[in-house]
Amino acid sequence: MPVTIEDVALRAGVSTATVSRALRGLPHVSAATRAQVARIALDLGYVPSKSATNLATGRTHTVGVVTPHVARWFFAQAIEAVEGELREQGYDVLLLVLPPGTEVDRPPFDPEELRQRVDAVAVLTVPLTGTELDALRRLRLPIVFVGGSVPGLMSVRIDDIAVGRLATEHLLSLGHRRIAHINGDPYGPLNFTAPVDRRAGWLSAMRAAGVEVDPQLDVPGFFTVEGGRQAMRQLLALDEPPTAVFAAGDEMAFGALAEAREAGVHVPGELSIVGVDDHDMSALWGLTTVRQPVREQGRRAAALLLQALLPTAASSRPAEHVLLEVELVARSSTASPRTETTVTESLPL
Amino acid sequence: MPVTIEDVALRAGVSTATVSRALRGLPHVSAATRAQVARIALDLGYVPSKSATNLATGRTHTVGVVTPHVARWFFAQAIEAVEGELREQGYDVLLLVLPPGTEVDRPPFDPEELRQRVDAVAVLTVPLTGTELDALRRLRLPIVFVGGSVPGLMSVRIDDIAVGRLATEHLLSLGHRRIAHINGDPYGPLNFTAPVDRRAGWLSAMRAAGVEVDPQLDVPGFFTVEGGRQAMRQLLALDEPPTAVFAAGDEMAFGALAEAREAGVHVPGELSIVGVDDHDMSALWGLTTVRQPVREQGRRAAALLLQALLPTAASSRPAEHVLLEVELVARSSTASPRTETTVTESLPL
DNA sequence: CTGTTAGCGCGTTCAG
DNA sequence: CTGAACGCGCTAACAG
DSSP: OOOOHHHHHHHHTSOHHHHHHHHTTOSSOOHHHHHHHHHHHHHHTOOOOHHHHHHHHSOOOEEEEEESOSSSHHHHHHHHHHHHHHHHTTOEEEEEEOOSSOTTTSOOOOTHHHHTTOSEEEEESOOOOHHHHHHHHHTOSOEEEESSOOTTSEEEEEOHHHHHHHHHHHHHHTTOOSEEEEESOTTSOSSOHHHHHHHHHHHHHHHHTTOOOOGGGEEEOTTSHHHHHHHHHHHHTSSSOOSEEEESSHHHHHHHHHHHHHTTOOTTTTOEEEEEEOOTTHHHHTOEEEEOOHHHHHHHHHHHHHHHHSTTOOTTSOOOEEEEOOEEEOOTTOOOTTOOSOOOOOSOO | OOOOHHHHHHHHTSOHHHHHHHHTTOSSOOHHHHHHHHHHHHHHTOOOOHHHHHHHHSOOOEEEEEESOSSSHHHHHHHHHHHHHHHHTTOEEEEEEOOSSOTTTSOOOOTHHHHTTOSEEEEESOOOOHHHHHHHHHTOSOEEEESSOOTTSEEEEEOHHHHHHHHHHHHHHTTOOSEEEEESOTTSOSSOHHHHHHHHHHHHHHHHTTOOOOGGGEEEOTTSHHHHHHHHHHHHTSSSOOSEEEESSHHHHHHHHHHHHHTTOOTTTTOEEEEEEOOTTHHHHTOEEEEOOHHHHHHHHHHHHHHHHSTTOOTTSOOOEEEEOOEEEOOTTOOOTTOOSOOOOOSOO
């Protein structure tokens, strides 16, 4: 039913090979023939069959994007960026959302099913088991991790230890000592470096400042608004609540912020909060945060794949690792502890 | 390089035809042969080539999802839902993000490029030109619109007029008369019914209540946080500002809320605000809103496509239109105007 | 510069 | 119940 290359060939009075060459801009085609073929293809509405092309060339012109979520800020941003870059270069994007849950209780992800469908894969901080990673490697496809890194595979991410340190140092410099940390899932996946590193940064900064860390101040928030809320509730219930909180993600910070206010705890008068991301709504909340360039990470990841897909690309170079800069954005959710200044509404909200 | 059906056939000592039948559960294969083949396929790690299958059957087992954004709440939710449902049924999802901008200034979308790649298409309230729509129809593929509807094509959406009416009536019933409306883009696309309908609902409710509508109270917010903020600024600058605002989307409502508070206008004491969506963060903001079941819309849309893809499906039935229910969720951003009751902090934030 | 000939990997008749 | 043979639409040698 669809228009095939043969239809075009017949109509143009040439062979299918010539049509193929003409349409793809290959050399060895007279300008006249090329123009003629192009015209006919156009008004016949000819579109090459992807499957046939793939079968013949072995390349799918499709990149798989594996992600655990699409609705969360980081992932949505990253997907949008990756898709844009890829589509611009003529690649299709196959979206693969891994069912939620840790790698233990979700259905196993079988990278093999990607084998015949994509030329490369971008993995957005998905917690994968060692088995899955091995299978992924066995595909021998260009693979890039975004927001995390795995030995031997390309990656684009930020220095999450620096993130934790930056946030914590900001609070320390304001005079805080009792600084809590709301992180991801303590029983979560192993191959998910961001939360672990951010915590490490927090600990490192605390230690460097000679501050003892109370284990009670290290609570899980699961990277969700609601999780952040619960975490904050837990912290406020302590005999000696923190004067400052470092939340490993803005969404958790929002929850924490809301919970604090609801509990009548004034931010930043009685409690300072720092997040990570610089979410679209962080400014609205007046949230101090460590900004990470998510879209940039997406773009860079796509670029790495594209480059690895180039015919000239040697398939066995050392995997590239791109580390992007982060930056502390100070807003109104942080201040020095126990200031005796008038507690006016310093927050916009 | 990949394992082909022939490798399996050779190893099993049968023909490729038998392998094909055995693996796909077709009849006319002895139980023994079937088991044998299955085992060998498994330990050879055989995965049928999608392209080859497609070429042979004419079906791609892929559904295209066309969306203008992935990072905005509605779209992210819908994409996640559609993807989940589709993948569960063995379909791949090809993500196609249409560059931002109205259909006038973005690069034209050529549905033809989908022809050889997908079996069906889900369009998420993307503003399409008539030309694009026609081209889409010409594909003669099952097509479903989510969040909007187009004559002759399937759709899943909510009654946006009812949405506008519901929100407005809530405000009217509280005693408001000067009710503003923050909508989408006045110069925006035509085939994008949601904003138009929501406004119509607002007007209709106002008229039904015998309230005159001041054109100055109808301002654009572009469905973004920042747009909502600007809109609110504009409204507050009026000689006679509104006592209530109906924002056509929660993200705009957030912006409006923040702007109002920043301007020192107490919500809901001096100003009531209603949104639409019931965004994940609406509860945090205490935002009264008209909830719409986005994920459900995504699931239903996927189901419609799946059903139309069934071999038994007659290709020329009338297009199905699914209309889902909405519901007003009253929170703390709305109250009666000019109440003289103590203005305590009634909002959590 | 162009046409011919082979496949790419699978599904699908049609014979056995 | 099973196999041989052909075709899906296109690209890639290889001739001319």
